[in-house]
Amino acid sequence: MSDEFAIIKRYFIQTQHQSGSVDLGVGDDAALFTIADHHQCVITTDALISGKHFFPDTDPYRLGQKSLAVNLSDLAAMGAQPIAFTLALALPQADESWLSAYSRGLLDTAAEFRCDLIGGDTTSSDKLMLSITAIGQVPCGLAIRRDTAQIGDDIWVTGTLGDASLALSMLQNHAMTSQDDHLRLIRSRLESPTPRISTGILLRSIANSMLDLSDGLAGDLKHILKASAVSARIDLDNLPTSATLQQYPILTQWQHAVSGGDDYELCFTAPISHRSSISSLHNQTGVPCTRIGTIATPTLAQPHIISWQSSKHPEQVPHTQHWSGYTHF
């Protein structure tokens, strides 16, 4: 039994704030920060529960990284610059080695993205639960929403798709030894995804709509289509996948890249006039953008449908309903 305040102080108090926007951090009833002139504040909340969103034996350092990264990915998807976050932590016991590693992972990612831990709540619970609320800012009117895709827009994704899902299936199926090398290569895509903050910011005046891929391309793209009242055509031959995933049969590749969750890549739409500037973002961010399809006119019978196409393996394209996003209940 330790004192709550002592735990918080020992592991979670940052001695220096890095965002330049925080006026008062952990330790009062609430924290204070300043939004720049002519900017809007952006806020997002995610909850992660042991046994549901991560394995109970997940490396706590990587869990610290991921628990913040998934929230920063939501900020990236709005084109926002991170400022700060709060943490609600419910844990079975004040296990100091776990807390030490978890807080280092959390604060290392916080430092990388100049996002300050400014508040929260720590309590005991049978089951480990984490909830993070992240705050960012974006110039007024430049946030990239889901409901503003335009017919004729190209559809793009950052990075590669499907590795996190492949790694998860290996861990769930206790990967055979022959797959150990594969798992080693892609495990970090599942356990410590990288939020695409720089790309999101550079897309502010380029993308018409955007979101991050947390539940799989098939399910998440549907949110843009429904909100914008449009349809989409996706060319499966263009889905960017890693060299590791490419060693699997084409249907397995598609399954992970289309239905697999936890990619935390950005999916966005943009006018065709921006093709060359989007392709060249790679030089500034180190993260490639790949064009995978087109926003199409919805039909009355089938509004906001995704039409999956492949000229290389046309006979293998499954029926649409087989691919859907992950749901939590």
Add this chain to the structure above:
Amino acid sequence: MSDEFAIIKRYFIQTQHQSGSVDLGVGDDAALFTIADHHQCVITTDALISGKHFFPDTDPYRLGQKSLAVNLSDLAAMGAQPIAFTLALALPQADESWLSAYSRGLLDTAAEFRCDLIGGDTTSSDKLMLSITAIGQVPCGLAIRRDTAQIGDDIWVTGTLGDASLALSMLQNHAMTSQDDHLRLIRSRLESPTPRISTGILLRSIANSMLDLSDGLAGDLKHILKASAVSARIDLDNLPTSATLQQYPILTQWQHAVSGGDDYELCFTAPISHRSSISSLHNQTGVPCTRIGTIATPTLAQPHIISWQSSKHPEQVPHTQHWSGYTHF
């Protein structure tokens, strides 16, 4: 098994925002709101866990009210005006009657304080857990902190102390029938506390330091004393208590008013020159402020100590160590 988005939509989407500050609510990767010119943003997070912070059979409507109220109380303690909040909800099953009552309680309190639900996360879990992050704003430099109490300040509290703690002990001890009338009178103080928003705002240019009483006067006042490096004298004869609590022996009254949690009243310090203006706040807010003590010079041997005094019952004043705030581990 219901779809997460359908649940959220049905119970938690507000059709109209009331704060006047929200630009984009639930439904995108993140929400957007605007802070007024020359204002700072105020943020606070609280977690509530079934069986720990509330009884599993707590009336869900009142739980909805309380889960937001405890966060608004933190905003009140900074002198902030609420704007919006996010909700992370982990629940064993999508029980529609529970969700319906909980969301009504939550949104009724939100409407009362013009604070909009603008985001969150819903997931399943063995145990019901709630985490709310509330956002408010305060004119730059006018937030009322814990570390700015001045020697010679009066110490004040709003409302009455100890009823929530008395109600909790009755419920824990399965109150005898003779106490039913008492419990009826004070149960709402435990289950649906009222955040002192108006008082907090009116104290902006009056109070030197402030916090809200969630873990009991003895424990919470210590936070001001430590942060401000001062001591305090409290006159137990002046502690404001309800007519119900006053029917109990004096030591029981003190125990609940000093060590009991969940009051969610404000405790603040202010120069003696403000006595009459503080006393007259009652006319504007309907909530009385009572002067209970003085901020004193710390001694080297006993810094930030509370000296408890009573001229009416001097022989009953317990040793200081017997009174301390509630800790979570």
